[in-house]
């Protein structure tokens with residue numbers, strides 16, 4: 001096979017169809033089930049967007065109320081999940097914590113379901129499993145941050161919707177409107193992005209007729225890497241390392257001389273800017289104003305200006321999200337678990353779509369090892 005025929009990293013390869021989202025780098029747009037993501041972020045709750053991704057349509061008032069009631073049923077941290085998290089060292093990465101928690105929920109949910117032949121589930125079962133994970137993840141993420149800070153678990157509040165309750169469980173105080181708005185927007189923007197690495201991982205696992213929990217666990221592993229979801233954490237490490245807007249130029253001289261990747265910039269599909277960045281940047285700007293933290297806004301703006309000018313590579317969603325989560329009060333290691341809480345919607349929509357029209361995903365490789373040889377003697 002000629003080298004030119006090998007699509008390393010599957011660059012440019014279209015492997016299947018999807019009706020869930022459309023990423024269009026030419027028009028710099030992102031549609032969820034046909035709706036521009038900016039419009040959804042401006043007008044919808046994350047719960048409504050979850051319904052849209054799963055079912056194909058925005059919910060009616062009754063459907064939204066039904067989903068919200070269902071979500072409230074699974075909000076509290078399950079004591080057995082808590083016990084499993086407590087077995088992990090305090091300095092375990094929260095991505096590992098979340099991966100373990102999903103694995104525990106899956107093992108318990110599937111216990112007694114019989115052989116591997118029964119695990120993949122009916123569409124109805126998978127929809128119920130998706131809602132349960134969507135509802136359970138905030139408490140897992142919140143408990144992780146609180147236990148690392150040696151703080152008590154905060155019980156959920158039924159009078160708050162998803163985004164406000166999530167912030168409540170993490171910080172134990174009622175969030176301001178501007179905080180809820182920024183957080184809700186970030187969840188919507190992070191919810192779905194076609195065949196990205198973690199979603200593709202989930203689809204590969206689903207394609208073997210494995211179960212939804214295994215697919216999500218694998219997807220979390222793929223998301224953790226800094227070339228993908230881990231970049232929102234990595235952005236904050238970089239901003240911390242630079243320290244202030246005045247240091248950007250000298251820091252960048254050195255980083256580029258060392259051929260370092262500057263996290264939060266670049267994208268496999270978008271080459272002229274990420275469609276989600278302006279909406280998240282506007283939310284970050286409002287947080288900067290709310291907390292009176294122009295130092296954070298100025299530093300992020302200075303690095304963006306300088307890097308884009310020198311390299312012509314634009315920020316991706318992780319770039320404004322990192323400092324926004326920082327200002328909201330999240331620990332840097334908690335940023336990528338927030339991405340899980342959002343992307344659980346997209347992952348599970350893709351798992352159900354893959355299961356509905358399945359073909360085992362199994363590409364070919366070109367062998368470049370030793371020629372055939374035999375053991376001597």
Ligand SMILES: CC(=O)SCCNC(=O)CCNC(=O)[C@H](O)C(C)(C)COP(=O)(O)OP(=O)(O)OC[C@H]1O[C@@H](n2cnc3c(N)ncnc32)[C@H](O)[C@@H]1OP(=O)(O)O
Pocket residue numbers: 009226227228229231260261262263264265266267268269313316317318
């Ligand atoms: C929500 C998300 O998951 S968005 C992605 C989050 N990831 C990051 O922010 C990590 C930093 N960015 C990157 O590593 C890359 O831009 C990726 C992995 C996202 C996309 O990568 P690819 O499409 O494979 O492009 P690739 O990495 O080959 O980059 C092309 C060129 O641009 C350079 N480049 C791309 N991104 C960056 C960056 N962030 N910093 C420095 N150089 C970069 C590469 O070094 C390469 O240069 P070369 O041609 O001289 O070798």
Ligand SMILES: O=C([O-])CC(=O)C(=O)O
Pocket residue numbers: 190192193195196197228267268269316317
């Ligand atoms: O699409 C990608 O490759 C990565 C990304 O932006 C996402 O998953 O949100």
